[in-house]
Amino acid sequence: MSVSKKIIPSRSGRVAASLIPAAGLTIGLFLIMDRLVTVHEVELQEPAFREILSQITPEEPEVRAVESASEDLIIPDVVQPPRLPRLPSPDVDFEPWDYSPSADPEPTLLPAVLGDVRGPGPVIMREEAVPLRPLAVDYPHRALSRGLEGECEIRFSIDAVGRPFNIEANCSDQVFVRESVRAVEQNQFAARIVDGVPVGQDNLVYPIQYRLDD
Known part of the structure; x- marks a missing residue:
């Protein structure tokens, strides 16, 4: 009867057998990484500088000396214009303004009934300004129908x-206000x-009286 003996490797032999392929794999990885990480020499290029000084600081223009003219300039004789004869000053005579009071205005509405519409002359309490014509005053219809008499004091300014x-009328009855302001x-x-210059004036007063015949 034959007995076959099976050889069982020791523990150290198993470790050595497993290290061999691991070492080969590690060496192969190092070789591959070395090829991938190979650093080639890098050549640095010198930076190119553009000349921009001429654009920032323009060249100064050449200053040329101005040569004075050797010959003097001769100004020709100036011809004097002929003198005009002096014109005689005109004589202007201004007639003085006639500020004499005018006649009382005649009524234009029912003269037989109205009688006098009294505007006692062009009376203005400031003598510097006077009316150019008498006031044309009409007797108000409502005052006539009611038999009213009255008087107004008209205050105003002129330019x-x-x-x-700025005409305002202060009347004894409101029925006379509108006609007095209009006049x-x-x-x-x-x-x-x-x-010698005309000027405006304020606070002028013109009295008007409204009277019926008896």
């Missing part, structure tokens, strides 16, 4: 041309003269 503005508004006045 340099003599046009009245002054449609008239024109001679403004006062200061140093």
